[in-house]
Amino acid sequence: MTGADIAAVYPEIIVTAVALIVLVADAVVDRRRAALALPLLTIAGLVVALASVFNVVPAAQYFRGFVTIDAFTSFFRAVFILLAIFAAAISPAYLARRRVPAGEYYAIICFSTVGAMTIALSSDLITLFIGLETMTIPIYVLAGIQRTDRFANEAAIKYFLLGAFSSALLLYGFVWLYGITKATDFVTIASVLTAQGIANGPTIVALALVTVGLGFKAAIVPFHQWTPDAYDGAPTPATAFMSVGPKAAAFAAILRVLLGALGPLGVDWSAVLAVLAALTMTGGNIVALAQTNTKRMLAYSSIAHTGYILAAVAAAKAGPSAGAAVLFYVFAYGLMNLGAFACLLYFDLEGTRGASLDELNGFGRRQPLGALAFAIFLVSLTGIPPTIGFVAKFVVIQPVLDAGLAWLAVVIALNAVLAAFYYLRVVVRMYMYDPAEKVPRLVSGRTLSLSLGIASFAVIVLGILPNSIYQWALDAAQPLVH
Amino acid sequence: MTNVLSLLVVIPLAGLIPLFLFRRDERAAKQVAITTTFVELVVSLWMVKQFVIGEPGFQLVEKLEWLPSLGISYLVGVDGISVLLVPMTTLLTFIAVLYSSGGAIKTRIVEYMTAFLLLEIGMVGVFIALDLFLFYIFFELMLVPMYLIIGIWGGPRRIYATLKFVIFTLAGSLLMLVGIVAVYLQSADASGSRTLSLPDLIELRGRFPADFQFWVFLAFALAFAIKMPMVPFHTWLPDAHVEAPTAGSIVLAGVLLKAGGYGFLRFGLPLFPIGVQAWLPVLIVLSVIAILYGAIVSAVQKDLKKLVAYSSVAHMGFVTLGIFVLNLQGGVGAVLQMLNHGFVTGALFLFVGIQYEKTHRRMIADLGGLANMWPLFTTFFGVFVLASLGLPGLNGFIGEFLVLLGTFKFGGVPLGGLFWGPLAAIGVILAAVYLLWMFQRVMYGPVREAYRALPDLSRLEIACALPLLLLTVILGVVPQPFIAYIEPSVDRLIRLATDPSFVVVAFK
Numbered sequence: 003m004t005g006a007d008i009a010a011v012y013p014e015i016i017v018t019a020v021a022l023i024v025l026v027a028d029a030v031v032d033r034r035r036a037a038l039a040l041p042l043l044t045i046a047g048l049v050v051a052l053a054s055v056f057n058v059v060p061a062a063q064y065f066r067g068f069v070t071i072d073a074f075t076s077f078f079r080a081v082f083i084l085l086a087i088f089a090a091a092i093s094p095a096y097l098a099r100r101r102v103p104a105g106e107y108y109a110i111i112c113f114s115t116v117g118a119m120t121i122a123l124s125s126d127l128i129t130l131f132i133g134l135e136t137m138t139i140p141i142y143v144l145a146g147i148q149r150t151d152r153f154a155n156e157a158a159i160k161y162f163l164l165g166a167f168s169s170a171l172l173l174y175g176f177v178w179l180y181g182i183t184k185a186t187d188f189v190t191i192a193s194v195l196t197a198q199g200i201a202n203g204p205t206i207v208a209l210a211l212v213t214v215g216l217g218f219k220a221a222i223v224p225f226h227q228w229t230p231d232a233y234d235g236a237p238t239p240a241t242a243f244m245s246v247g248p249k250a251a252a253f254a255a256i257l258r259v260l261l262g263a264l265g266p267l268g269v270d271w272s273a274v275l276a277v278l279a280a281l282t283m284t285g286g287n288i289v290a291l292a293q294t295n296t297k298r299m300l301a302y303s304s305i306a307h308t309g310y311i312l313a314a315v316a317a318a319k320a321g322p323s324a325g326a327a328v329l330f331y332v333f334a335y336g337l338m339n340l341g342a343f344a345c346l347l348y349f350d351l352e353g354t355r356g357a358s359l360d361e362l363n364g365f366g367r368r369q370p371l372g373a374l375a376f377a378i379f380l381v382s383l384t385g386i387p388p389t390i391g392f393v394a395k396f397v398v399i400q401p402v403l404d405a406g407l408a409w410l411a412v413v414i415a416l417n418a419v420l421a422a423f424y425y426l427r428v429v430v431r432m433y434m435y436d437p438a439e440k441v442p443r444l445v446s447g448r449t450l451s452l453s454l455g456i457a458s459f460a461v462i463v464l465g466i467l468p469n470s471i472y473q474w475a476l477d478a479a480q481p482l483v484h
Numbered sequence: 485m486t487n488v489l490s491l492l493v494v495i496p497l498a499g500l501i502p503l504f505l506f507r508r509d510e511r512a513a514k515q516v517a518i519t520t521t522f523v524e525l526v527v528s529l530w531m532v533k534q535f536v537i538g539e540p541g542f543q544l545v546e547k548l549e550w551l552p553s554l555g556i557s558y559l560v561g562v563d564g565i566s567v568l569l570v571p572m573t574t575l576l577t578f579i580a581v582l583y584s585s586g587g588a589i590k591t592r593i594v595e596y597m598t599a600f601l602l603l604e605i606g607m608v609g610v611f612i613a614l615d616l617f618l619f620y621i622f623f624e625l626m627l628v629p630m631y632l633i634i635g636i637w638g639g640p641r642r643i644y645a646t647l648k649f650v651i652f653t654l655a656g657s658l659l660m661l662v663g664i665v666a667v668y669l670q671s672a673d674a675s676g677s678r679t680l681s682l683p684d685l686i687e688l689r690g691r692f693p694a695d696f697q698f699w700v701f702l703a704f705a706l707a708f709a710i711k712m713p714m715v716p717f718h719t720w721l722p723d724a725h726v727e728a729p730t731a732g733s734i735v736l737a738g739v740l741l742k743a744g745g746y747g748f749l750r751f752g753l754p755l756f757p758i759g760v761q762a763w764l765p766v767l768i769v770l771s772v773i774a775i776l777y778g779a780i781v782s783a784v785q786k787d788l789k790k791l792v793a794y795s796s797v798a799h800m801g802f803v804t805l806g807i808f809v810l811n812l813q814g815g816v817g818a819v820l821q822m823l824n825h826g827f828v829t830g831a832l833f834l835f836v837g838i839q840y841e842k843t844h845r846r847m848i849a850d851l852g853g854l855a856n857m858w859p860l861f862t863t864f865f866g867v868f869v870l871a872s873l874g875l876p877g878l879n880g881f882i883g884e885f886l887v888l889l890g891t892f893k894f895g896g897v898p899l900g901g902l903f904w905g906p907l908a909a910i911g912v913i914l915a916a917v918y919l920l921w922m923f924q925r926v927m928y929g930p931v932r933e934a935y936r937a938l939p940d941l942s943r944l945e946i947a948c949a950l951p952l953l954l955l956t957v958i959l960g961v962v963p964q965p966f967i968a969y970i971e972p973s974v975d976r977l978i979r980l981a982t983d984p985s986f987v988v989v990a991f992k
Contacts, residue, residue, distance in 0.1 A: 065685050251584075384654075385658075388625065408662075408666075412662060415661060416655070418654070419654050419658055426647065430643055433632065433635065466552075469552060469554075470551050476553055
């Protein structure tokens with residue numbers, strides 16, 4: 003281990019330090035001040051970490067080949083840290099109201115972010131697996147952090163059991179890969195597989211196990227069953243983070259493993275991924291249509307968005323535009339989905355429950371700016387311009403068509419129509435219905451409103467001027483191209 | 485000044501700022517909206533003045549780098565077709581806003597005016613965008629404000645109507661998005677650089693093979709056919725129109741439907757000549773069905789607003805028929821018909837709205853004898869009804885006549901112009917039947933006691949209707965100046981559509 007190795011992982015070190023400092027501060031600062039001091043401390047620390055991401059070390063391998071720093075790493079690091087900042091900013095009011103231990107909460111988000119970042123910089127199956135577990139285990143805790151709520155307990159247990167199960171599957175797949183190639187680093191695996199040529203029995207087993215394992219992590223249909231309950235039962239700010247951070251990390255892993263290490267087999271595999279993508283988006287959307295609770299609806303809709311991202315993965319043979327589409331969509335999805343979940347924080351409801359459609363009636367008049375932000379996120383999730391969600395759809399359809407998957411592009415378009423139906427139904431409730439007689443109390447928070455304001459503004463501005471983000475995603479996708 | 489087109493996009497956007505600042509003052513909001521749309525109207529007329537008649541290509545072109553990493557640019561310009569559709573849009577928006585501020589809209593004025601200004605950006609943008617990506621953004625930008633206008637300020641079944649409107653429109657436009665991406669990928673040259681700029685695409689359309697054109701034209705055609713709407717995609721239209729507030733109906737019928745016809749002309753014909761030929765029989769048959777079906781269904785409507793809505797289906801049938809007979813008369817007629825329909829049907833919806841505001845009745849059976857009480861109303865309404873049924877001397881006649889002329893000359897499959905021409909002509913006769921019968925039932929007969937004290941047109945209502953009346957007469961009596969704008973551009977489009985190897989340098 004040299005000084006260069008340490009410098010390569012400064013961002014991870016800083017985020018870890020932030021988590022530890024927050025834990026110490028939680029013990030030191032008195033309770034009343036902690037409600038504001040801890041999130042501010044977390045955000046300030048994460049901003050420093052974000053700055054350190056751009057203090058780029060030369061793109062190369064570090065730690066004797068266990069770590070790769072390249073444009074791809076930087077992109078995902080920045081995305082993870084941004085999502086963590088956003089998640090920290092929306093939470094304080096909720097945590098104070100529900101007496102959730104704030105120190106643990108922010109520390110958990112930071113630890114999980116370190117894990118996600120480790121996935122992004124991995125160039126070895128072992129690093130990747132460590133990152134994946136470091137990311138996921140804190141999330142199990144996060145899901146159940148409202149200890150007295152039985153739905154939160156159910157969410158945590160379900161998430162934990164299925165998460166452990168999928169980790170085992172994934173690990174088993176990695177073992178098969180090691181058995182076939184006698185290596186754990188992506189470069190060697192890729193070259194051995196290339197030398198072997200066409201997929202045979204053992205490689206197919208390995209590939210299937212890895213796909214299923216990662217499919218669980220990303221919530222790809224039919225490996226998605228844990229998602230609705232876990233998302234629905236977890237505390238709402240935690241759900242907002244869970245729905246984007248781990249999902250982005252899962253796609254970082256999918257890109258690193260399926261495209262990076264198993265790239266030589268990718269062409270044979272793309273048809274399977276395309277079918278999975280179609281199933282995922284259609285399944286998620288159809289079930290979301292039937293939901294009357296917005297939190298559950300958003301949970302299913304996040305499955306649908308997984309399908310759109312997976313479609314771009316399936317189009318890998320279109321070249322860098324496919325990787326760029328995944329990255330761009332992950333970024334856009336993180337912004338708008340976290341924002342949409344966070345808008346539910348305005349409703350003061352018992353337990354971890356989200357607002358039902360009836361409870362949204364008249365929200366547009368009761369909380370005009372919050373409703374406007376919610377509407378912008380929903381329009382963006384639908385994919386209507388001028389929002390970043392539209393650009394994301396555009397850049398996904400492009401490689402999908404380029405890879406000759408015209409049917410999948412049509413499926414994406416039709417799914418967006420399905421999705422419009424339930425997203426716009428929420429807008430209908432907010433703006434076109436009068437408040438019912440008994441409506442839930444609305445609560446607000448300064449950091450919540452501010453962060454939602456910034457995020458919804460960004461959704462529009464980056465929807466009109468997406469060039470810099472897309473160019474960044476395009477550069478970040480270059481390392482994936484063989 | 486060459487930035488006049490961008491100015492047209494910026495003015496409504498700038499109007500949102502004072503609207504936001506005065507968001508607690510409804511009076512100020514109305515004044516801001518009226519001023520903004522009026523300035524927009526004046527600037528659009530100034531744009532017409534700068535346009536050079538006789539040049540078929542795009543003028544007042546502006547180009548800015550926008551998404552260099554995707555090869556997409558901000559590219560706007562107008563030709564002889566859009567140069568007239570833009571002022572039509574700004575005029576109808578101004579009238580819609582003016583009428584709404586007179587008391588027709590009672591709740592949430594500020595939000596309403598915001599929606600209208602956003603809508604205006606989308607509507608003007610659709611007619612000036614020359615990059616497919618930009619066009620798509622404006623095309624969709626029209627959707628959300630209209631969704632809110634119908635859904636918040638509409639009638640009792642407004643939520644069903646507005647969701648139906650959005651879902652239908654989105655289904656079409658998202659498929660068009662797939663088509664746009666397909667065009668984008670197909671535009672790649674040897675070096676891999678791609679474009680969505682219309683002038684460039686027209687030059688390199690030779691790269692679009694036949695089966696590609698077949699499918700991609702279908703994707704575009706679905707979006708435009710739903711927007712127009714063509715039969716059988718028209719079922720959203722009566723619901724949306726009936727539930728929309730009056731001003732919403734005016735711009736929905738006057739402008740939004742034109743986006744479909746305009747899309748066919750601007751993108752369908754020049755980019756996919758082989759695709760057009762392949763789908764031509766279907767489109768002709770559907771157009772004639774729309775003309776006859778729209779007329780017959782109008783005749784049996786009990787609801788006045790629904791009658792006008794269905795008559796739009798018939799009138800739009802003339803537009804598509806004129807476009808797809810692919811000759812000069814048909815094309816010019818189609819564009820004129822779009823303008824005429826904008827002014828006349830916009831006015832008809834205005835008068836149905838005025839009438840409803842006074843009587844609170846829309847069922848034809850509940851009305852009657854209005855002519856005795858409202859001489860002014862009767863005169864205006866009568867002229868628009870006569871224009872709508874195509875009376876010579878008023879504008880409706882010129883458009884339909886040219887379309888019919890073009891149809892008779894049409895030599896394509898199936899069956900040829902001598903079959904379709906007379907059939908479409910029957911539609912003109914039917915229009916006279918249902919419109920005059922409606923007029924008779926609504927305006928004549930015994931005066932109802934309940935309506936006896938109701939006032940005739942107010943000054944505001946006259947101010948809204950007068951420009952439309954003047955245009956109806958002027959376009960009817962001297963159409964030649966307008967045709968002079970349209971003809972060169974349509975001529976070029978027809979050549980592009982009928983000869984796949986015809987190449988032009990699109991703008992100088």
